[in-house]
Amino acid sequence: MKLFGRPLSASATASTFDVGGVLMDRPFKIRRLGHFGLTFRHLDEAVRFYADLLGFWVSEQCDVAELAPTLVKPMLKAVKDRTIYMLRHNSDHHTLILVGKTINDIGERTIRGRNPVKGVTTNQITWQVGSLAEVVNGSAYFTDRGCRVLNTGRDMPGSNWHCYLEDPDRHTIEIYYGIEQVGWDGRSKPVALYDRGFSKAPKLPQMGEWQEIDNALREGVDLAAGFRAEDSRPTPYDVDGIAMARPFKITRIGPVALFVEDVSRALQFYIETMGFLETERRTHQGEEMVFLRNNTEHHSLVLIPIGLRKHLGLSDQTTLAWFGLQMASYRQLRAAISFLREHGVRVVDDLNPGLHPGIDRAAWAFDPDGHCLLLYWSMEQIGWDGKPRPTDEPAAPAWPDNVEETSASYRGEVFLGPHA
Numbered sequence: 001m002k003l004f005g006r007p008l009s010a011s012a013t014a015s016t017f018d019v020g021g022v023l024m025d026r027p028f029k030i031r032r033l034g035h036f037g038l039t040f041r042h043l044d045e046a047v048r049f050y051a052d053l054l055g056f057w058v059s060e061q062c063d064v065a066e067l068a069p070t071l072v073k074p075m076l077k078a079v080k081d082r083t084i085y086m087l088r089h090n091s092d093h094h095t096l097i098l099v100g101k102t103i104n105d106i107g108e109r110t111i112r113g114r115n116p117v118k119g120v121t122t123n124q125i126t127w128q129v130g131s132l133a134e135v136v137n138g139s140a141y142f143t144d145r146g147c148r149v150l151n152t153g154r155d156m157p158g159s160n161w162h163c164y165l166e167d168p169d170r171h172t173i174e175i176y177y178g179i180e181q182v183g184w185d186g187r188s189k190p191v192a193l194y195d196r197g198f199s200k201a202p203k204l205p206q207m208g209e210w211q212e213i214d215n216a217l218r219e220g221v222d223l224a225a226g227f228r229a230e231d232s233r234p235t236p237y238d239v240d241g242i243a244m245a246r247p248f249k250i251t252r253i254g255p256v257a258l259f260v261e262d263v264s265r266a267l268q269f270y271i272e273t274m275g276f277l278e279t280e281r282r283t284h285q286g287e288e289m290v291f292l293r294n295n296t297e298h299h300s301l302v303l304i305p306i307g308l309r310k311h312l313g314l315s316d317q318t319t320l321a322w323f324g325l326q327m328a329s330y331r332q333l334r335a336a337i338s339f340l341r342e343h344g345v346r347v348v349d350d351l352n353p354g355l356h357p358g359i360d361r362a363a364w365a366f367d368p369d370g371h372c373l374l375l376y377w378s379m380e381q382i383g384w385d386g387k388p389r390p391t392d393e394p395a396a397p398a399w400p401d402n403v404e405e406t407s408a409s410y411r412g413e414v415f416l417g418p419h420a
């Protein structure tokens with residue numbers, strides 16, 4: 001009898017795993033970027049930027065000290081700004097996490113037992129896999145390969161089963177399954193359901209969420225007691241038929257672009273250990289940038305030699321090169337650029353297209369801590385042959401009122417929910 005997600009037999013290669021009946025090189029398959037976390041020196045300004053200006057909904061805001069183990073609480077409580085903000089742009093409980101740098105670093109030292117790395121301002125970069133078995137077997141696989149696994153279990157709030165580990169540049173990354181879905185009422189799960197959190201890998205199988213909720217109802221838990229953010233902002237913009245507080249809607253997150261010390265080392269980790277696929281390479285200032293994907297998107301991860309950071313004029317305070325935010329349409333992308341500039345945000349809209357192959361017109365916008373966001377609207381999709389579309393880069397970036405349809409227009413991951 002074969003164990004799911006385990007090597008099939010002694011005679012099979014050790015790299016052959018059964019993932020849902022499909023033989024693969026590792027016991028999980030990343031489907032997409034799920035969420036992303038950033039640390040900040042000025043957390044209040046960050047919350048205003050991401051929630052008020054960009055329109056992420058706050059799905060939870062909690063005191064980190066309340067979530068921490070008893071021994072660590074007093075140390076965390078000494079920090080004034082210790083709220084962790086979880087935000088979302090879709091029905092996932094969180095697609096973005098904002099946390100203060102001080103509290104993040106204390107947590108790293110006391111809970112994870114490691115010193116924070118200078119320049120790492122990402123709190124987590126999190127990839128969705130397809131099942132709980134993939135997470136649990138992935139955790140064992142990472143350990144077998146000598147990766148530094150930070151913790152495995154189930155996050156509350158958020159309900160996602162997770163395994164956190166480090167990449168070679170010590171960015172915290174995560175694979176997860178089963179994140180809580182926030183519905184039409186905009187309410188997260190109540191705290192009473194947090195007793196289903198796990199701080200270690202669970203034994204399989206686990207009860208499903210339907211049974212968890214059935215049990216809670218029998219115990220009289222008030223399912224409407226969860227957090228729902230208040231939002232009374234005026235909605236002066238007609239966004240393709242919906243009155244909204246801003247003239248655009250973020251419909252997808254990623255790609256993530258990282259500066260790394262050694263691209264070969266990072267590639268080996270992301271391709272061999274994590275299963276990313278290389279789409280293409282581009283040379284900039286004589287150095288090679290590598291564009292990677294998991295699914296049909298042209299790229300969801302870019303690895304860039306850290307020597308390029310200065311040439312690109314990006315902040316020397318972070319190893320995050322940029323973080324992509326996709327708008328619902330080309331018109332909304334243009335509106336977002338104007339809107340952010342009107343609100344004092346620095347935006348660069350004459351980027352070298354070679355920095356974002358597979359993505360039509362794009363702009364950089366900078367958050368209050370100097371993190372760079374890549375705003376865009378379309379992502380080329382890669383088909384069965386794994387090759388990107390041969391294309392001539394436009395001679396010069398331009399922002400006409402409208403653009404011709406291409407094979408990338410409105411293709412790829414679909415935004416399912418209402419825009420506001």
Ligand SMILES: [Fe+2]
Pocket residue numbers: 035124126155162174
């Ligand atoms: Fe996470």
